[in-house]
Amino acid sequence: MPLNTYLKKQTNMKFLKILLLIFISSYGVLMAQEEVEKWGVFELVLEGSDVGNPFLETDLHAVFFHKDTTFSPEGFYDGNGVFKIRFMPTREGTWTYKTFSNQEELEGNEGEFFCTPAGSENHGRVKVAEQYHFEYEDGTEFMPFGTTIYEWTFQNESTKAATIETLKNNPFNKARFLAIPPHKEKYIDGGELHLKDYPFEDTGKEDWDFTRFNPEFFKNLDECITRLNEIGVEADLVLFHPYDKGKWGFDMMGMENNLRYVRYMMARYAAYKNIWWSLANENSFIKDLDDEDWDILFKEVQEKDPYGHLRSIHNAGRIYDYNRPWVTHVSLQYYNAVRVPGVSPLLRDIYRKPIVHDEINYEGDIEKRWGRISAEELVFRFWNAAIGGAYATHGESYEESDWISHGGTLIGESPARIEFMKNLMADKPWKWNPIDQYYELNMAGKAGLYYLIYFGEEALEDWAFVLPNKELKSGAKFKVEIIDTWGMTVVPVDQVFEVVPLEGDGYKVRDKDNAVISLPGQKYIALRIQRIKD
Amino acid sequence: MPLNTYLKKQTNMKFLKILLLIFISSYGVLMAQEEVEKWGVFELVLEGSDVGNPFLETDLHAVFFHKDTTFSPEGFYDGNGVFKIRFMPTREGTWTYKTFSNQEELEGNEGEFFCTPAGSENHGRVKVAEQYHFEYEDGTEFMPFGTTIYEWTFQNESTKAATIETLKNNPFNKARFLAIPPHKEKYIDGGELHLKDYPFEDTGKEDWDFTRFNPEFFKNLDECITRLNEIGVEADLVLFHPYDKGKWGFDMMGMENNLRYVRYMMARYAAYKNIWWSLANENSFIKDLDDEDWDILFKEVQEKDPYGHLRSIHNAGRIYDYNRPWVTHVSLQYYNAVRVPGVSPLLRDIYRKPIVHDEINYEGDIEKRWGRISAEELVFRFWNAAIGGAYATHGESYEESDWISHGGTLIGESPARIEFMKNLMADKPWKWNPIDQYYELNMAGKAGLYYLIYFGEEALEDWAFVLPNKELKSGAKFKVEIIDTWGMTVVPVDQVFEVVPLEGDGYKVRDKDNAVISLPGQKYIALRIQRIKD
Known part of the structure; x- marks a missing residue:
């Protein structure tokens, strides 16, 4: 974050601690947090020379250590003689760092900060x-x-x-x-x-x-x-x-x-x-x-x-x-x-x-x-x-x-x-992955347990309960919901479906009573079919 | 081709020439054609040693020369002490060759053959x-x-x-x-x-x-x-x-x-x-x-x-x-x-x-x-x-x-x-390539000149004459044929179509009289639309 934003955010930080931190760090360090949450942005602000073209001529990086974990992010020139190194700590605890540069002021700055647990809304990259x-x-x-x-x-x-x-x-x-x-x-x-x-x-x-x-x-x-x-x-x-x-x-x-x-x-x-x-x-x-x-x-x-x-x-x-x-x-x-x-x-x-x-x-x-x-x-x-x-x-x-x-x-x-x-x-137990993708064009879910079937532009009046038999045996029971993807409704079908092999087809099961589900006869309808306990 | 087939095919070849060819070649050569048509198979048959495992132990290749063209095909062992090198000449004229091998009998066989023009049914690879x-x-x-x-x-x-x-x-x-x-x-x-x-x-x-x-x-x-x-x-x-x-x-x-x-x-x-x-x-x-x-x-x-x-x-x-x-x-x-x-x-x-x-x-x-x-x-x-x-x-x-x-x-x-x-x-002036493939799902041909539109499982009763305007200007005239891809018929539509811009759409043209073509209302119909001279 930019320095001014940073400063504003740090009003609750003890000023003394900042001063102390600056004091114990090397002479080039203008600013650095002493605490950063995991996957937050630690920023080391260094003062260096703006002679020549620092974008071209200044090499700068730091090495950050925490136990056996090491990162070596590069720094960048931010104008007005200010250089920055940003770092995203990936583990909680104390991190130490040291800077390396071809500019004397930027070289050999050392310090440490403490990485606190990630906040509840922070899940990392x-x-x-x-x-x-x-x-x-x-x-x-x-x-x-x-x-x-x-x-x-x-x-x-x-x-x-x-x-x-x-x-x-x-x-x-x-x-x-x-x-x-x-x-x-x-x-x-x-x-x-x-x-x-x-x-x-x-x-x-x-x-x-x-x-x-x-x-x-x-x-x-x-x-x-x-x-x-x-x-x-x-x-x-x-x-x-x-x-x-x-x-x-x-x-x-x-x-x-x-x-x-x-x-x-x-x-x-x-x-x-x-x-x-x-x-x-x-x-x-x-x-x-x-x-x-x-x-x-x-x-x-x-x-x-x-x-x-x-x-x-x-x-x-x-x-x-x-x-x-x-x-x-x-x-x-x-x-x-x-x-x-x-x-x-x-x-x-x-x-x-x-x-x-x-x-x-x-x-x-x-x-x-x-x-x-x-x-x-x-x-x-x-x-x-x-x-x-x-x-x-x-x-x-x-x-x-x-x-x-x-x-x-x-x-x-x-x-x-x-x-x-x-x-x-x-709202699902499983990710949406294709089921039987070489033969089914419009089906996702988890074979045997969870099916989404999307009819797209087909405005069907009804659908016969037939599924691929992958991971399915006779007797498996299902509930069905009709989803209107445009109307944003989920309507349960008041019926339990139980599968048996589909005659003459070694790849499918049907409902044992040949159930046919009535559909609204409009576009953009989907079905959610979920296995239920026997 | 196998040797016996080869011999059968060469009955019209003068026996003397074969003898001569064998005579002038090195001692290991059992057989080689003196004439092969372009892109035909020249086969050099060599006698070598079958001691040990010739599949493993014998290296054999030949270099074939014609002007600045050179090929170096490898040979293979064909059993019973017979080794073969097959070669497909790619240019007409005299080719010379020389064999190289770690077997003495197979090494240094030299010869030549003449490559005749390809027959009328032979177009190469x-x-x-x-x-x-x-x-x-x-x-x-x-x-x-x-x-x-x-x-x-x-x-x-x-x-x-x-x-x-x-x-x-x-x-x-x-x-x-x-x-x-x-x-x-x-x-x-x-x-x-x-x-x-x-x-x-x-x-x-x-x-x-x-x-x-x-x-x-x-x-x-x-x-x-x-x-x-x-x-x-x-x-x-x-x-x-x-x-x-x-x-x-x-x-x-x-x-x-x-x-x-x-x-x-x-x-x-x-x-x-x-x-x-x-x-x-x-x-x-x-x-x-x-x-x-x-x-x-x-x-x-x-x-x-x-x-x-x-x-x-x-x-x-x-x-x-x-x-x-x-x-x-x-x-x-x-x-x-x-x-x-x-x-x-x-x-x-x-x-x-x-x-x-x-x-x-x-x-x-x-x-x-x-x-x-x-x-x-x-x-x-x-x-x-x-x-x-x-x-x-x-x-x-x-x-x-x-x-x-x-x-x-x-x-x-x-x-x-x-x-x-x-x-x-x-039967076409152009190859079937997609036309406007990011927007058209079922159209091939050559923009501006030649269109195939395939309706697949859509059983359309009619089709309004509208095309992408890519490479098309007002006044371009077309003829249309209705293709029944299953019935195997091509029926011309007795009408000339002339395009003007489609109002409100910067990407399409329509027929100037808003012509609508009647279709048979069955599956698997295609249209062939071809530009005609003004």
């Missing part, structure tokens, strides 16, 4: 779990229900505050947004120009020195990521994007500058537990970077992030090879993959990683076809993803709201249905 | 063309319409002859089959036991010496591949398979033996122009081999095949990474990928290689669910593949016929429809 899913570091399940707010960090405070408020009141727990502004003539929100800082130093009229970052720009980003962290929203931070089109040149800085930028971002943001690295949005539209460049950038992220935050890249036409070892999950843009059932299981089998459909068109009414699907269609696509054992990401692009660009307020009808689905997904 | 398609080496298009006859080479002569006859009279131009027999108690066809040879030397009662191949077994395979070659059918030869289940142990020989086997296969079969290498059928069922082993085996094939025949692998549950550089095309088994539209374009975009759905369930009536889909369903899946810019492979598994195992005779209804589709695909 998100990682891959059970191959196709996610969980927090403490084992708490994390089901990504993302939304898209590309430029929210570049808005004025009232819009940013509104965005945070909206996120708090909606099902979304992951936000995709750009680290670097896209080129626009000006950033307008309510008539106010509000992009006052740029990521690089302006040596003239928008003539950027890519060797000098602009700390003021990144202090805003620090604060935005912190604010998301505080409300439990993961920051799916897009490092590169093609929306500059060479106008500012942020998308064609050359690999040396790209790598320095990646390194700066790792030093600055890897200590935030809610960070996900999205190497790019629509990567293939960045003409300056081919897949070998992306390999290099991925490897740099992998090497410089000490904690192994999630890493992916979001495609346009050319799909990066998500099989590469440094990709932790798939972040796909392929609308047709969620318009028909049965595709996500194939993607899981191709990549053997979690599948996140990170752009599936947006609920909205703009002219662009990617931004004008109905709420019904968006929810339908969410269900197609989920029933295939994958996840999807929301976006809203009404002329009136333009959530995907600015954030602010949501006006669409899909978020409530997405929340309904999220609650259903949470 | 098949290779990838236009990224997602195939062509022969001479540029002639090759559209794979494969079929599956796993064990046809292990049948008696009457069944083999019937298989060849069936292939001649059907649309199939690629046959998938096993190089190595699966374990069965006995091979029965018409009551006759007919698997008399095995690939390895039997040192006792089915106690195999994996260091010694059985040339008699492979002479039969030579002949089978030659017979396919003669009728223009590609031999998609499966090198490894899991159907041994460890009983004979052919699927768990260990990597040293696996690699020697691969090398023997390359030496023996790479000179056949119609060879495709299928590393495995259902590879992940071979418990003994993981993906790193497959990498090694692929690399061996790539290195030892001098001509670069097509290479792929066919999956079961675990999908090998077809993105790896030695894979030339995708050979996928994923039934659901052809049950819904729009999936093959995604696969093309993921792999950027040709997609061949090499197992999509079989037309048939057996109990196993993979072998009991209807002909309608099989043809539907072929169309889903093709309309997505991919290819599919046929199989038939009626109790009565068991084509997929033995070959013999086809009794199903799908081959005629597949032939109809193949003819449609051939």
